[in-house]
Amino acid sequence: MALDQESIELFARSVRGVLIGPDDDATERLTxxxxxxILVTDARAAIPVVFRNQGEHRARSAALDDVAIETMRPGxxxxxxxxxxxxxxxxxxxxAAAAHVDGPRLVFDGLALRDTSDGRLLTLAQTEGxxxxxxxxxxxxxxxxxxxxxxxxxxxxxxxxxxxDDTEVIDGGDVDAVGPACRRALAxxxxxxxxxxxxxxxxxxxxxxxxxxxxxxxxxVKHRLADVLVAVRAAEVVADESWDxxxxxxxxxxxxLAGQAFQLAxxxxxxxxxxxxxxxxxxxHRFIRRGMVIDVLYxxxxxxxxxxxxxxxxxxxxxxxxxL
Amino acid sequence: MNSQVxxxxxxxxxxxxxxxxxxxxxxxxxxxxxxxxxxHSPEFAAISERQRELQSALxxxxxxxxxxxxxVGGRGGDARHRGTLYDELCVRRVPVPESYYTLETLVPMxxxxxxALAREHLHALLRADETWCQGFSEPDAGSDLASxxxxxxxxxxxxxxxxHKVWTSQVSVxxxxxxxxxxxxxxxxHRGLSMFLVDHDAPGVTTRPIRAMxxxxxxxxxxxxxxxVGRDRLLGGEGDGWAIAMYLLQWERGMYPWQRQAGxxxxxxxxxxxxxxxxxxIEPADLARAYLSVLPMRISSRNTIHRLAAxxxxxPEVSIDKVLLARxxxxxxxxxxxxxxxxxxxxxxxxxxxxxxxxxxxxxAPIYGGSIEIQRTILAERVLGxxxx
Numbered sequence: 071m072a073l074d075q076e077s078i079e080l081f082a083r084s085v086r087g088v089l090i091g092p093d094d095d096a097t098e099r100l101t102x103x104x105x106x107x108i109l110v111t112d113a114r115a116a117i118p119v120v121f122r123n124q125g126e127h128r129a130r131s132a133a134l135d136d137v138a139i140e141t142m143r144p145g146x147x148x149x150x151x152x153x154x155x156x157x158x159x160x161x162x163x164x165x166a167a168a169a170h171v172d173g174p175r176l177v178f179d180g181l182a183l184r185d186t187s188d189g190r191l192l193t194l195a196q197t198e199g200x201x202x203x204x205x206x207x208x209x210x211x212x213x214x215x216x217x218x219x220x221x222x223x224x225x226x227x228x229x230x231x232x233x234x235d236d237t238e239v240i241d242g243g244d245v246d247a248v249g250p251a252c253r254r255a256l257a258x259x260x261x262x263x264x265x266x267x268x269x270x271x272x273x274x275x276x277x278x279x280x281x282x283x284x285x286x287x288x289x290x291v292k293h294r295l296a297d298v299l300v301a302v303r304a305a306e307v308v309a310d311e312s313w314d315x316x317x318x319x320x321x322x323x324x325x326x327l328a329g330q331a332f333q334l335a336x337x338x339x340x341x342x343x344x345x346x347x348x349x350x351x352x353x354x355h356r357f358i359r360r361g362m363v364i365d366v367l368y369x370x371x372x373x374x375x376x377x378x379x380x381x382x383x384x385x386x387x388x389x390x391x392x393x394l
Numbered sequence: 395m396n397s398q399v400x401x402x403x404x405x406x407x408x409x410x411x412x413x414x415x416x417x418x419x420x421x422x423x424x425x426x427x428x429x430x431x432x433x434h435s436p437e438f439a440a441i442s443e444r445q446r447e448l449q450s451a452l453x454x455x456x457x458x459x460x461x462x463x464x465x466v467g468g469r470g471g472d473a474r475h476r477g478t479l480y481d482e483l484c485v486r487r488v489p490v491p492e493s494y495y496t497l498e499t500l501v502p503m504x505x506x507x508x509x510a511l512a513r514e515h516l517h518a519l520l521r522a523d524e525t526w527c528q529g530f531s532e533p534d535a536g537s538d539l540a541s542x543x544x545x546x547x548x549x550x551x552x553x554x555x556x557x558h559k560v561w562t563s564q565v566s567v568x569x570x571x572x573x574x575x576x577x578x579x580x581x582x583x584h585r586g587l588s589m590f591l592v593d594h595d596a597p598g599v600t601t602r603p604i605r606a607m608x609x610x611x612x613x614x615x616x617x618x619x620x621x622x623v624g625r626d627r628l629l630g631g632e633g634d635g636w637a638i639a640m641y642l643l644q645w646e647r648g649m650y651p652w653q654r655q656a657g658x659x660x661x662x663x664x665x666x667x668x669x670x671x672x673x674x675x676i677e678p679a680d681l682a683r684a685y686l687s688v689l690p691m692r693i694s695s696r697n698t699i700h701r702l703a704a705x706x707x708x709x710p711e712v713s714i715d716k717v718l719l720a721r722x723x724x725x726x727x728x729x730x731x732x733x734x735x736x737x738x739x740x741x742x743x744x745x746x747x748x749x750x751x752x753x754x755x756x757x758x759a760p761i762y763g764g765s766i767e768i769q770r771t772i773l774a775e776r777v778l779g780x781x782x783x
Contacts, residue, residue: 323685376683383670383681391689
């Protein structure tokens, strides 16, 4: 069911009110304002709002867990609760799945969007019958906070082994839709990050005076920022299109283009902001760090290009999304 | 049967049905399409002549009448019908006929500002019995178009034009030219401009082709020496020239990238198909990079066409489409060149010449129709709010 414009704007205002910044996890607050209900009602309206804002404010939450599960269990607003699950385990970069069956055991090693020690974990596992949604107890897991380039993202690496007797396979979900859905959501998050970086550099270019004029009056500066604008809009239109046609191709393309836009923004916004942008004190590097982490989840631009190219060569035809 | 399908009034509101019916007709007339595939000549006139075969077939069957308003002689529907035709041709690896590029900017403008002229000439343009060109740029007015110096002075009941236009696409095969000329003072900049329709066979008009780096006479010059133009050939009113140029330009921003993306995807289709069985097939990541340069341009120009079809004005953000177009042209033909090396560099014959022509033509994309420097400046000032320099 599609929400009307007024409801979407109301929701967007609530989202902006709870995704207030990088310092704490907004998952509970998102749940309180009804994000999961909106997601179930109108994913197409909910996901861009939440993920773009999460990027713009460099906020963090486990909303991606909901996106992953909603694609497999559409229609219910509290999947995690129903399954007694605390979190969804996402694959580590370069891996197809976060778990696989090995004889009588399930071996898991993935990324959680927040550290959770109780309840059960959900993930997609490679089984004899292909990829399946499984749940297993979290207690047996080895958990380590992921510091890396952006400790403020609050990722945790969760690994271990459980007996298959303790593992429940949950049938009936569209497991192939999870990757594309996560890619699309992360594309929106990157687009949000880039928008803030661009706005911040444009503000600076309007204010900073050299040679008697704001540096934003110089064409060299204008063109750098215009290039970032073009790149991020290119990523956004493709993400928006992925709701309509060829979702897997379009979502991979959207994430790739968002990653490319982010890379360009990292270079060009720093160049425009000069030494100020290079300081630890300035927020720019925090946005760059966050973007780099998102960039490697569910496929880096390079990996996505290889994947897209192979799919096209296999078909011997170029996919045409976006019919008139 | 086919012309009956093409005349079904329900197609005006049902784009999917239009696409399906048109596609069926095209597939049933593949012999007509085959004449277009891989045809190459360094002479623009030869290209036009060959493309007229397809254009008259599309006209006679009625397909190109869709998308144009009934009050100027079309069958109804809107720009989406026209865009669908270009897309369906390119899906079948047939290039968009050249005169449809200029027609797509000139006819919407005529329909808006000079509906009587649009009615009079629409069918001849659609059938390619006539080609028109746009006389905008001058030797001293390129990116700074508002400084143009071609003058039009009212002498009794006729306008008298003197001046010099250059880089005019398709000038050597055109019968008429839409000319932006100064009717105000030399200092009046964009306020003192008016738009005229001038016949090439009028006394005082001289055209000279210019051969482009591709080897083809893509464009040329047109000179006006005391050319007398009737008042009925003033488009809109005196002083409306700039507004008309801007109106026309939004169609160029919307439809031209759409037409080009259709052609670029056809090039990529050929690359994956023709190169698939080679010992060293195309690198997946290279193919994807080129595809990803075209895809956003396709979707963004599609969105622009939707806005134009709904009667909205797209605003300064439409410059994004032009920047995307320029990048995509460079990417796709850069990839084609690398894939067809060393045939591209060393072979003779039409196949190699065709690729070389298209490659060189793609290099003009960042320049023509408002350079990407101008587009990026527009985006920075009018979308990002940076100060004017």
